Amino acid sequence: MARRTALTAAEADEFGRALDQLREEVLAGRGEGDARYIRRVIAVQRGLEMGGRVVLFASLLPPAWLAGTTMLATAKILENMEIGHNVLHGQWDWMCDPEIHSTTWEWDSASPAAQWKHSHNYVHHTYTNILGKDRDIGYSLLRVKSEQRWHPAYLAQPLYNLALAAVFEWGIALYDTEIERAWRGEKSWGQTWAQLQVSLRKAGRQAVKDYVAFPLLAGPAFLPVLFANLTANVTRNVWAHTIIFCGHFPEGAEAFTEEQVEGETRGGWYARQVLGSANIDGPALLHLMSGNLSFQIEHHLFPDLPSNRYAQLAPQVRALCERFGLPYTTGGLLRQTANVWKRVIRLSLPGPAPAVADSATS
Amino acid sequence: MTVGRILLDAAASLTTPLLPDDYLGLIDPLWSRRGLRGRVEAVRREAAGVATLVIRPGAGWNEHRAGQYVRIGVNVDGVWHWRPYSVSSAPRDPGGVISITVKALPDGKLSGRLVEGVPPGAIVRLEKPRGCFVLPQVLPPRLLFVTAGSGITPVMSMLRGLAQGGEMPDAVVVHSAPTRDDVIFGTELRELAARFPTLRLHEHHTRVPGGPARRLTMAALPAICPDWAERPAWVCGPPGMLADAEAWWRRAGVADHLRVERFRPAEAPGGGTGGRVRFARSGRQAQAGGNTSLLAVGEDAGVLMPSGCRMGICHSCLAQLTSGRVRDLRTGREHGAQGELVQTCVSGAAGDVEIDL
Numbered sequence A: 001m002a003r004r005t006a007l008t009a010a011e012a013d014e015f016g017r018a019l020d021q022l023r024e025e026v027l028a029g030r031g032e033g034d035a036r037y038i039r040r041v042i043a044v045q046r047g048l049e050m051g052g053r054v055v056l057f058a059s060l061l062p063p064a065w066l067a068g069t070t071m072l073a074t075a076k077i078l079e080n081m082e083i084g085h086n087v088l089h090g091q092w093d094w095m096c097d098p099e100i101h102s103t104t105w106e107w108d109s110a111s112p113a114a115q116w117k118h119s120h121n122y123v124h125h126t127y128t129n130i131l132g133k134d135r136d137i138g139y140s141l142l143r144v145k146s147e148q149r150w151h152p153a154y155l156a157q158p159l160y161n162l163a164l165a166a167v168f169e170w171g172i173a174l175y176d177t178e179i180e181r182a183w184r185g186e187k188s189w190g191q192t193w194a195q196l197q198v199s200l201r202k203a204g205r206q207a208v209k210d211y212v213a214f215p216l217l218a219g220p221a222f223l224p225v226l227f228a229n230l231t232a233n234v235t236r237n238v239w240a241h242t243i244i245f246c247g248h249f250p251e252g253a254e255a256f257t258e259e260q261v262e263g264e265t266r267g268g269w270y271a272r273q274v275l276g277s278a279n280i281d282g283p284a285l286l287h288l289m290s291g292n293l294s295f296q297i298e299h300h301l302f303p304d305l306p307s308n309r310y311a312q313l314a315p316q317v318r319a320l321c322e323r324f325g326l327p328y329t330t331g332g333l334l335r336q337t338a339n340v341w342k343r344v345i346r347l348s349l350p351g352p353a354p355a356v357a358d359s360a361t362s
Numbered sequence B: 001m002t003v004g005r006i007l008l009d010a011a012a013s014l015t016t017p018l019l020p021d022d023y024l025g026l027i028d029p030l031w032s033r034r035g036l037r038g039r040v041e042a043v044r045r046e047a048a049g050v051a052t053l054v055i056r057p058g059a060g061w062n063e064h065r066a067g068q069y070v071r072i073g074v075n076v077d078g079v080w081h082w083r084p085y086s087v088s089s090a091p092r093d094p095g096g097v098i099s100i101t102v103k104a105l106p107d108g109k110l111s112g113r114l115v116e117g118v119p120p121g122a123i124v125r126l127e128k129p130r131g132c133f134v135l136p137q138v139l140p141p142r143l144l145f146v147t148a149g150s151g152i153t154p155v156m157s158m159l160r161g162l163a164q165g166g167e168m169p170d171a172v173v174v175h176s177a178p179t180r181d182d183v184i185f186g187t188e189l190r191e192l193a194a195r196f197p198t199l200r201l202h203e204h205h206t207r208v209p210g211g212p213a214r215r216l217t218m219a220a221l222p223a224i225c226p227d228w229a230e231r232p233a234w235v236c237g238p239p240g241m242l243a244d245a246e247a248w249w250r251r252a253g254v255a256d257h258l259r260v261e262r263f264r265p266a267e268a269p270g271g272g273t274g275g276r277v278r279f280a281r282s283g284r285q286a287q288a289g290g291n292t293s294l295l296a297v298g299e300d301a302g303v304l305m306p307s308g309c310r311m312g313i314c315h316s317c318l319a320q321l322t323s324g325r326v327r328d329l330r331t332g333r334e335h336g337a338q339g340e341l342v343q344t345c346v347s348g349a350a351g352d353v354e355i356d357l
Helices: A009-029 A032-058 A062-088 A113-126 A152-166 A168-176 A179-183 A189-217 A219-248 A266-276 A284-289 A293-301 A307-324 A333-346 B003-015 B020-027 B109-116 B149-165 B186-195 B218-224 B239-251 B294-300
Strands: A279-281 A330-332 B037-047 B050-057 B069-076 B079-086 B098-103 B123-126 B142-148 B170-177 B199-205 B233-236 B258-261 B275-279 B284-288 B318-323 B326-328 B341-343 B347-349 B353-355
Touching (some): A032 A062, A032 A219, A062 A219, A152 A333, A168 A189, A219 A333, A266 A293, A284 A293, B149 B233, B233 B239, B294 B353
Parallel strands (some): B233 B258
Antiparallel strands (some): B069 B079, B275 B284, B318 B353
């Protein structure tokens, strides 16, 4: 915790009001254009997925294999990032469309939507970066903040983080069942086992589709299709892992203690979202493929506003942060990723001592 | 189960977590059975402020029975709005289409849009036809219909169905409208009456030049149709007329002859701050202030409420509003249509509300 938010209570209130105002402006203009956007992304994604799988029937020919795999990987990334994650947040609930709604959506990821919504929408987005409350800090697996106590197992974390990247969706599915909480006795084993069964059933269906059904249909192209689907899934996993790790783990994204957030106001919550998140700079394609999580700060301030609006909010949020003297962490994808990996490697070793929160500076 | 359906179910293992219908719907929205859809094929003007929409329902549609209604969803500025409308066409249309006939209400956002602004080709959502305002399977020898305004729409479906069969039982239609020109389906009704001697049409026009409106009351029935009490009756019109009819038939001791169809207002009045909150499934209720979240009201009343962040960001607390309007406690904006999923943690009651919990 290098620094603390330097906002007084009055400033935090004002900061909160200004952000509420921004939110209101988006709500007032939300309409057909936004609805058309998400419907189009969904249509493109489904078209890419169908197209990719059809092309893969010819995957005995290497160019077809490459084209099909690229299309399928792109479709899977769009489905998870710009569609699934954001629909499950309720960003499109306002359309009252029963087929594009957080309560009915299921995504192409091993984790069942209901479990994901609990651990992500509720726990992570409410208690963002609070040590001991936000399970997303290192996903109960990694040491990504110097405040986390070191353990010899972390010595291997550069290695197992690499493995995690490849199987990210499975890791998240397992993580969403909160096994470590059952281990600590905070949650019953019965409930955890029931959740695990739901996850296994869903993950099983996903696996059958990609690794049995489609390869069998392809007949002689069984192996190329199997390998193509595996490649698409791993590509999607590595990409999701990269984008998500850039959201809260780079230098500049701060962690908080429970004492720090006691009695937190709405303005204080907003400030914590800014301080705990980091954006990624890049072209429009990067924003689309990251599900607009490249606007992690804006997403954390307004998790249920439509993702296509984050780009227009970003300069306004940044200006507000400058006005209130709050750091707005952002950087290119390569720089942020390198920064995250540097931390994962550094923090696998003991230390450094966390910069003690200096209440005098606040 | 058809062979096609079995194949689709097998295909579901290829499309999981989506359904084959999600992909079929991309090619033609009418092919998806996941949410029933219809395509508007024509919009016909019937009278001032009244239009008939001819709709081709997609896969999964069940044939309606004459007199039933259908809930139809229309996209307005990106948001789906649902309203029930009686089907006005005869069942088993040879062309496979249905019609609904809509009257633009003075402050009806959606009815106005349906009458003026739906272009042919537009996709609407549909639910399966519902309602028991229908003719019995075995047709009684004598029938009575009393309707006012757009209340003629379900009866028109029945009359059209009977006319198509070529045999019209002894039927009396008493219809009220402001003027002769305002009678929806006026020309067709008069033609039917001319074609079938057994069909008698009595038009009641309420607008009298220079005088006050002359409403149709049930007290006028015996003069129009002396054997009214012996006829099974179907009555559809504004709430005042239905109340009059219910009292009239009850007083005569023949309430079991009467069937009414009520067009419910789509939006509850709202406008209040606080109100009585009913939790339909748990059977509990409580009085709520305007600044208390429905979540807190429910928890205090001992209802098992889904919840999460309690600050309006996580959408874990969504619950269905079955009636009434709510106010967003963050912005003060009032909203809420029947069936809408609301965030209970940031919604307060704007008048009496009912929640499906």
